[in-house]
Structure formats: structure tokens, C-alpha cells
Amino acid sequence: MKVKSIFLASALTMTLISTGTAMAARDMISIVGSSTVYPFSTAVAEQFGKTGNFKTPKIESTGTGGGFKLFCGGVGVKFPDMSNASRAIKDSEKENCAANGVKEIVEVKIGYDGIALANTKTAAPMKLSRKEIFLALAKEVPDPANEGQLIANPYKTWKEINPELPDTAIEVLGPPPTSGTRDAFVEMVMVAGAEEFDFIKAMSKSDKDRFKAVSESMREDGAFIEAGENDNLIVQKLQANPKALGIFGFSFLDQNADVVQGSAIEGETPTFEAISAGKYVVSRPLFFYVKKAHVDVIPGIKEFMGEFTSEKAWGPEGYLADKGMIPMPDEERKQVAADVANLKTL
Amino acid sequence: MEKNLNQPMKPFSVHMNKDLQRRYRAEKWFQRCGIAAIVIALSFLFLLFASIIGSGYSAFRQTFIALDVHFSEDLFKNENLAAADYPAITKTSLRSAFPEVKERRELRSLYMLVSPGAAFTLHEMVRENPRLIGARQEVWVPANDDVDMLIKGQMKADVPEANRRLKDNQLRWIDQLQKDGKLETRFNTTFFTSGDSREPELAGIWGAVKGSFYSLLITLLLSFPIGVAAAVYLEEFAPKNIWTDIIEVNINNLAAVPSIIFGLLGLAVFINFWGLPRSTPLVGGLVLTLMTLPVIIIAGRASLKSVPPSIREAALGIGASKMQMVTHHVLPLAMPGMLTGAIIGMARALGDTAPLLMIGMVAFIVDIPGGFTDAATALPVQIYLWADSSERAFTEKTSAAIIILLIFLICMNAAAVIMRKKFETKW
Numbered sequence A: 001m002k003v004k005s006i007f008l009a010s011a012l013t014m015t016l017i018s019t020g021t022a023m024a025a026r027d028m029i030s031i032v033g034s035s036t037v038y039p040f041s042t043a044v045a046e047q048f049g050k051t052g053n054f055k056t057p058k059i060e061s062t063g064t065g066g067g068f069k070l071f072c073g074g075v076g077v078k079f080p081d082m083s084n085a086s087r088a089i090k091d092s093e094k095e096n097c098a099a100n101g102v103k104e105i106v107e108v109k110i111g112y113d114g115i116a117l118a119n120t121k122t123a124a125p126m127k128l129s130r131k132e133i134f135l136a137l138a139k140e141v142p143d144p145a146n147e148g149q150l151i152a153n154p155y156k157t158w159k160e161i162n163p164e165l166p167d168t169a170i171e172v173l174g175p176p177p178t179s180g181t182r183d184a185f186v187e188m189v190m191v192a193g194a195e196e197f198d199f200i201k202a203m204s205k206s207d208k209d210r211f212k213a214v215s216e217s218m219r220e221d222g223a224f225i226e227a228g229e230n231d232n233l234i235v236q237k238l239q240a241n242p243k244a245l246g247i248f249g250f251s252f253l254d255q256n257a258d259v260v261q262g263s264a265i266e267g268e269t270p271t272f273e274a275i276s277a278g279k280y281v282v283s284r285p286l287f288f289y290v291k292k293a294h295v296d297v298i299p300g301i302k303e304f305m306g307e308f309t310s311e312k313a314w315g316p317e318g319y320l321a322d323k324g325m326i327p328m329p330d331e332e333r334k335q336v337a338a339d340v341a342n343l344k345t346l
Numbered sequence B: 001m002e003k004n005l006n007q008p009m010k011p012f013s014v015h016m017n018k019d020l021q022r023r024y025r026a027e028k029w030f031q032r033c034g035i036a037a038i039v040i041a042l043s044f045l046f047l048l049f050a051s052i053i054g055s056g057y058s059a060f061r062q063t064f065i066a067l068d069v070h071f072s073e074d075l076f077k078n079e080n081l082a083a084a085d086y087p088a089i090t091k092t093s094l095r096s097a098f099p100e101v102k103e104r105r106e107l108r109s110l111y112m113l114v115s116p117g118a119a120f121t122l123h124e125m126v127r128e129n130p131r132l133i134g135a136r137q138e139v140w141v142p143a144n145d146d147v148d149m150l151i152k153g154q155m156k157a158d159v160p161e162a163n164r165r166l167k168d169n170q171l172r173w174i175d176q177l178q179k180d181g182k183l184e185t186r187f188n189t190t191f192f193t194s195g196d197s198r199e200p201e202l203a204g205i206w207g208a209v210k211g212s213f214y215s216l217l218i219t220l221l222l223s224f225p226i227g228v229a230a231a232v233y234l235e236e237f238a239p240k241n242i243w244t245d246i247i248e249v250n251i252n253n254l255a256a257v258p259s260i261i262f263g264l265l266g267l268a269v270f271i272n273f274w275g276l277p278r279s280t281p282l283v284g285g286l287v288l289t290l291m292t293l294p295v296i297i298i299a300g301r302a303s304l305k306s307v308p309p310s311i312r313e314a315a316l317g318i319g320a321s322k323m324q325m326v327t328h329h330v331l332p333l334a335m336p337g338m339l340t341g342a343i344i345g346m347a348r349a350l351g352d353t354a355p356l357l358m359i360g361m362v363a364f365i366v367d368i369p370g371g372f373t374d375a376a377t378a379l380p381v382q383i384y385l386w387a388d389s390s391e392r393a394f395t396e397k398t399s400a401a402i403i404i405l406l407i408f409l410i411c412m413n414a415a416a417v418i419m420r421k422k423f424e425t426k427w
Helices: A002-022 A036-052 A063-071 A093-099 A130-138 A179-193 A199-205 A208-216 A230-240 A250-255 A272-276 A301-308 A330-341 B002-006 B012-060 B084-099 B102-112 B117-128 B143-149 B168-179 B205-236 B240-257 B257-272 B281-305 B311-316 B322-351 B352-359 B379-388 B393-423
Strands: A029-032 A058-060 A082-085 A105-120 A140-142 A150-152 A172-174 A224-226 A245-249 A260-261 A281-292 B061-070 B136-142 B181-187
Touching: A029 A036, A029 A063, A036 A058, A063 A082, A063 A093, A063 A281, A082 B181, A105 A179, A105 A272, A105 A301, A105 A330, A130 A179, A140 B181, A150 A250, A172 A230, A179 A208, A179 A245, A179 A281, A199 A208, A230 A245, A230 A250, A230 A260, A245 A250, A250 B379, A281 A301, A301 A330, B002 B143, B012 B061, B061 B084, B061 B143, B084 B102, B084 B117, B102 B168, B117 B136, B143 B168, B143 B181, B143 B393, B168 B181, B205 B240, B205 B281, B205 B322, B205 B379, B240 B281, B257 B352, B281 B322, B281 B352, B311 B322, B322 B393, B379 B393
Parallel strands: A029 A058, A029 A082, A172 A224, A172 A245
Antiparallel strands: A082 A281, A105 A245, A105 A260, A105 A281, A140 A150, B061 B136, B061 B181
16 A cells, blocks of 8 residues: 555656646746855845836856856757856857857946955055065065065064064965855956066966966965855854954945954055945956847846845945945946946847 | 682672673763764754844844825826826835935935835725725834834944945934834735845745745655555565666666756756746756656665565455555555655655756746746745855745744644654554
């Protein structure tokens, strides 16, 4: 008896599954991509779902690269409609898209994100330059005794790099290489810091691979600690260790302003105003990309784009600013909003 | 020899006593080590529970603010109730509560005290009872997460104003609300009834619980019958040859494969090849089925093996067919063990996130799933997503979700133990 009923149940499930396959249409916008854009994209999606006549879009946090891979998979309900990105789409990704029939893509720049190098409020705030950060964190640095030569990073304390800096051990917690925040930090701080040494800069022309290795390798002797993808964890660790600095996104600094403080980089502290004015150098633009072929096929895409690019969302006083996104200047917002309305493709 | 025997013997018992004492000592040491191991394990468990419950219990309460709401007719001129400007209603009532606030920036920070969810609460009220239009009523709406954190003591108020998310004037208003009895913490029902949200005060676990439920239902309905059938065939009917040996090795191998591999397989087969919809409990359940099947088969075979051969021989001896022998005698006796294996496999499936990552169930989904083909997440995924959110209030939500998950796991494992105790047959 028991066995019979079990077989019956499984047969039932099988039919259930086959009917499930039959439904192909999708009435929910599907978004993939960057984990940096995720908090902003989800805020818009929630607002959109609760106030409009459409279902709340589904947003997967896959990372920028992973997002483009899914996005460029093809045209059709199986594939996502939009992809969030914390950098502009690469040519190789565009080619991949085109090869799979995704030819018309609308690029929407939504704002900026800053990356902070912060320590706990109980310690003194730091003032650093990109060159100093490079000297503190790179695997190989120029030999002070022997010009034009590289040696394994000998610096143990900040004071050894610059006598004006405190006499504390270099200890920086940062994200692992899989993180977009790490990519952006390396690109905007480490590479820029490396380029301030002429002989390393010359390498970028003569020996590209060597330049990449020198400028992008973080030291592995314990002074730079990979603390995992979770920025909350880094904030907690900073509170426990007043000597340490941590690398994380501006929104986490904004939310935890009572316990951590951002270090000044090139003379500017990471504040809302400084990033928005373009004075704080470690900031990057955020984007989302839309498949034009899906607009009007999946309900609500145009309206969602409208919500994202409305003043009450991305404006200086909009709800995305409350979430920690840095708005673009007025002119730029107007321009992007107009391009979005016309569905201008890349 | 004779001589030897007649010689006075050494006191043998002294020797033996010494040896015996040594052995007792060794045993005592061994037992002490065992107890120490248990104490260490339990204290770690206690530490885990204490830290999770300590940081999570506060999420079950939520700060609410009383608003004197006037559902003015002017705002409902349009026939469509959804189109009314509900945020404006909350703003008006906040302004009337603090008439001295006039300046635009100040007003903005005043509006920040209540959650954006207040507008949804009002909308819900009007939809349920349209006669409210034109009426005046006191409504308790959720406070913003910053206010909630302050009231719960998880945000410091004694730091300079620039370092606080709540500014001096906001603190003053909160004090006044508290004095007037218009601010209090209540049981957080939202946490148990709603789906995910970007606003911590509106985020709930119900969407994830339902997603997990649908996924596990599919897993149970598929993996249990298939697993039992496979175990019965392999144990009772299959010939013992090289092929069944290979199958056995493979099943044991599959049980040890990291779960992310099953996710990749699910992505390739169920989504890309079969074209099943992404991010749904249907695909999630199928992937978790692949993961639990080997566990159930292995547990099933072990419990079939534990049924003594005499039962089989007796059944065959009185003329039962092999099929009757299995279905009437062996299977019922082996069932408790199989169920235990199934429950433990399901508990593992409930707690796993990695395979769901590949099939798109690690996603922000607000709507509560209503079926197998609606987009959904699962409990452990929800924990992962909240743990990664920047808002302070999500920390306690994360711990609260872990408490819920642990309760489910404890229930399932307890059920497995009880079932084993109740139905187990001693031979």
C-alpha cells in the first residue's frame, strides 16, 4: 500500500513539473549583475513594485562580470533583461553579446560609488596619498637605496613610508580578488600610485605584463589581509583592532559613521559632497544595461527605467542618495534621462 | 617443574593489583578525555547560540510611531485608491504633530523618522475599509530603521552630530514622541509575514520560508521514492557483480561531492537544456533532489541490511513471492531507518545555499512565492543576503533569520531521533 502511494506521489510530481515547463512567458523583470549596484537596484525595484501596477523585479547579485555573461547569453525570456555593473561594459563583452544576438544595448549611468580606506573612530584619522598607499600595500616597491630597482616590500610601519605618518604597523583589511571593490581599489589607487614612479610608469609601455604584476599585486606577508566579501565584517574587525585600516564601499562608511572614519586620500576625505564634486579620487561610476529587444516584450521595463532615472530616486535628495549612492551632477542626470527616454543604444 | 611449583610463590596479587590499577587509571583518563571533548563541543555550541540569540532576539520587536492620520477627501478624488498620494498623508500628519518645524531641510529630516512603509500601511487600511476616507484616526506605523536602532540601543547617541545618522533635531523629536507615549516597541509581525525588503523595518522571512518549503516539498516527493526504490533494488534484487559495485562506488562518491557541483549541473541540465524557469523552487527542488538522493540511498541500504535474513527466509518459506517479501515484511521494518535518513538529507538540503547560487535563487525577491514556478529564495540565502547589507538594522535581522533556520533544523533532527526511537525494532 505504502509503496503504491509513494509511486503515485512521484508520478504526480512528474506531471506537475511537465506542466510547469509549458509556461514560457515572464511577467517579472529579471535583473542580474554587480553586488555594488544591488542595494540601489533593489531599492528602486521595491519602490517600483509597491507603487506601480507591475510585479517587483527579481534581482540577482552575480557580480559585474557574471552578470554580463548571463545578460549576453541571448535574447528571449530565458535571459535577463538588465545587467547592473560597477564599471562600463568591456569591448570583449559587447562582442560576446553581439555574437549571441544581443545587438542593441542601452547604457544607463546612474551615479557614483566611493571606496573608503577607513579606521575606527577611537584612533587618529589618517591622511594618505595614493603613492603612500601603494608603498604600504604593493608586493614589490622601488628600492629607496637603489634607484630604478624593485625589492620585496620592506615597510613594516606607516612611519617608515612617511615620517609624518603614525608609528603603527601597517595592517589593512580588504576584499578578496573576486570582489569588484578590490578591482576598483587596485585600479584607482594602486595603479595610480605606481605610476607616480617614473621608471614603473615607463614599464607600462616597454613591458606591459611586468607593469601589471608590479602595480596590481598586493603584498602577501600579512600586512594586507583579505577579510572576505562581507563589508560588515571588515567594519566589525576595525572596531576590534584600532590599528587596522579597512577598504570598503562608501555606503558602509555612511551607515557606520558613528564607529569608523574615512582616511583622507590626496587631501580629501570620502564625504558625500567630495565624491559628488569629483574631488575624492577613489570613486567609480555605476551603470545598468538594458536589452532593447526586451523593452515592450517584458512588461514594465520602460517604467522601471523611468523610476530609476527619476529625481525622487537618483536626485541629490532621492532615496538612492539615502542608501549611499552619490548622484551625478544635474547636467549629466538630465542628459542621461533624455537618452533613456529615447532608448539610445550603445 | 615439580620443584618450581613447590617453591613459595611470590605474592601474585600485588602484581595483579598494580596492573589492574594501571588499567583503571588509563580508563579513567580516557573517560575524562571524552568528557572534555563533549564539554568543549557543547561550550562552542553554547557560544554560537548565545551570540546568535543575543544579537537576534531584538529583531522580534520593532519600534512604532503613532500618527494622527487624517484621510482627507481631497487626496482621494481619483477613483483609483492605489493612485492616492499616501506618502503625503504621513507627511501631513508628521507636520501637524510638530507644527514648529517649517524649514524644508528640517521637514525632510522629520519625514525620515517614519519608515517609507508607513504609506503602504495606510494604503492597506484604506483598501480594506474605504469608509476611512474623510476620517481621522490614530495609526501606529513602523519607525525608520535608524530610529529603531537608537531605541534598541544599537546606535550611539553620545557621539558628535556629524558622526551620527540621526541628527540633534531628530533626537529631540524622538524624545518628545517618547514623552507623549507616541513611540513604543511592539512585536514585529512584519518579520514573519512579509518578503524581503531594502528597508530593514519592512523586511520579513515569510517569502524565504515559503520558497524553502516549496523547494523541499519537491525534493521530498522526488528523492524519497526514487531513493527508496533504488535502495530496495540494489539491496534485494540486483545481482552482485562488477556493475552493481561500480554503481555503489559512484553513489558513495556522489554523497561526498561539494554541493556547488550539483548547482552547476542543475544550471546546465534543468535551466539551459530543459528550459525550466530560473530562480524558481521547481529548479531549486530538483537540484536539492540530486544532492539528497545519494544520502537517502545510502541510509536506505543500511537500514535494509539491518533487517535480519531470517525474516526474508521465513517469508519466502511460507510461500511469499520476492516482491511480497520485500513490500510486506522487509520494507516496513526498514522504513524508520529510511525516514531518518530522508529527514537528515532534507535538513542538509534546507541549510544549503551553494547549489542555489548557480540557479539564480540568490536574488532579491519581494513578492511571496505562490507556487513552484514563482521566483523565490530560500532561508539560508536570505541570511546570506542580509548579512551582506550595509544597513545596521540588518545585523539583527540576520541573526533572527538564523534563529528561525536553527529552529527548523532542530525540529527536523528531533523528528528523526523520535521516529528512530519509536519505530526502531531490536533484534
